[in-house]
Amino acid sequence: MYDLFEPQLLGGTVSLKNRIVMPAMTRTRTSEGDLPTDGDLPNEMIATYYGQRASAGLIITEATDVDQSSHGYARTPGIHSEAQMQGWRLVTDEVHRHGGTIFMQLWHVGRMAHSSILPSGQAPVGVTGQRAEGSSVFAHGPDGRLGYMPTATPRPLSTDEVSAMVGTFAKAAANARKVGFDGVEIHAANGYLFEQFMNSVLNTRTDRYGGSSIEDRTRFLMEVVDSVVAEFGPGRVGVRLSPFGKYGSMPVDPVTEETFLYVAEQLGRRGVAYIHLLYELMPDGNMETAEFKPRYLDHALLAKARAVFPGAFIWCGGFNDSERAQASLDTGLVDLIAFGRPYIANPDLVERLKHGWPLAVADRSTYYTRDGEVGYTDFPACSNDIAASSAA
Known part of the structure; x- marks a missing residue:
């Protein structure tokens, strides 16, 4: 039986202090680079933010662009320019100075983007030319101001472009390794x-990346996983999945279960350290208004995935106390628990959970404040006085 506060060896190579994970949370606090190619930059304030939370067993950074075409939301960082790499070095140094472990989350938004924040106003790229009807992203409006804009109609990626994107992810992973990320x-x-x-x-493509075959539809992911594992080594790469999710205007997929189990098995064969499972987001929300629906993968399906994937499972979504987290570990179906929003206002969340100290609650209006430390790095640790009065 696992204990929430006990150490774990992740992927056979990465030592974690506990089984508590700080998952990726976009917070839009980047700085602007001097050059258009610099992109949005991590900075000293972002380094402070992650360093404050280094008592987590594992920190996963906010979603990070692998190149300029993956920039779907304004004020999100990248890992494709030298200036961005210098900014991320501040982050890894600060987290490691506090004894923490940190992975970078790599993403490409595909069709979930708006032309106003893409190079030369180009169209987003996608698996096909179908737009994410009803979804919006944080971008520039007609007046130049930032706000939530409907997604633009994407341009389908060619077969050669998909293949080239594999190299883009490999390069991003290499950059992350160079600046000190643990995975x-x-x-x-x-x-x-x-x-x-x-x-x-x-995915209605007719090339080797689409069609009726699960193998073809997952080929892009598997090629990227292979390339990234080659850069970082087995045991230092995780994959985040959200089976049955509808966020981003995703249509209901009748073969979700079959796809999920196939992906789990294939990731296990490739030495992936963990699968990070997120339960469903409200389909009609944007980054700022999305809410969680209490829908988890049923235990029978998780048991099937457990049987074919030898790595760890991280469970994310709605956890805000140690009792519920421990109960989930007690099922034996998952290995680590990710606490999202509680980490915003509680940089010392591990200690609060361990001692039963009260959790602070962040003002939601500051989740995506564009500038400054308010609602970001200004939350105090739980003092001994507060802890003593709580115990009394």
């Missing part, structure tokens, strides 16, 4: 590019 997580959830390829209803 990377590939974001294949939430209606972004990989999930667009895996969905049997949306």
Whole structure:
């Protein structure tokens, strides 16, 4: 039986202090680079933010662009320019100084983008030319101001472009390794590019990356996983999945279960350290308004995945106390628990959970404040006085 606060060896190579994970959370606090090719940059404030939370067993960074075409939301960082790499070095140094372990989440949003924040106003790219009707992204409006804009109609990626994208992810992983990350997580959830390829209803391609075959629809993900594992080594790569999710205007896929189990088995063969499972996001929300629906994968399906995937499972979604987290570990179906929103206002979340100290609650209006430390790095640790009064 696992204990939430006990150490774990992840992937046979990465030592974690506990089984508590800080998952990827976009917070839009980047700085602007001096050059257009610099992209949005991590900075000292972002380094402070992650360093404050280094008591987590594992930190996974906010979603990070692998190149300029993957930039779907304004004020999100990248890992494709030298300036961005310098900014991320501040982050890894600070987390490691506090004894933490940190993976970078790599993403490409695909069709979930708006032309106003893409190079030269180009169209987003996608598995097909079908737009994410009803979804919006944080981008520039007609007046130049930032706000939530409907997604633009994508341009389908050619076969050669998909193949080239594999190299783009490999380069991003190499950059992450160079600046000190302990590993990377590939974001294949939430209606972004990989999930667009895996969905049997949306992916109507006729090349080797699409069609009726699960192997073809998942080929892009597997080629990227192979390339990234080659850069970082087995045991230092995770993959995030959201089976049955509808976020990003994803159509209901009748073969979701079969696809999920196939992907789990294939990832296990490739030495992937963990699968990070997210339960469903409300389909009609944007980054700022999305809410969680209490829908988990049933235990029977998780048991099937457990049987074919030898790595760890991280469970994410709605956890805000140690009792529920421990109960989930007690099922034996998952290995680590990710606490999302509680980490915003509780940089010392591990200690609060361990001692039963009260959790602070963040003002939701500051989740995506564009500038400054308010609601970001200004949350105090739980003092001994507060802990003593709580115990009394």
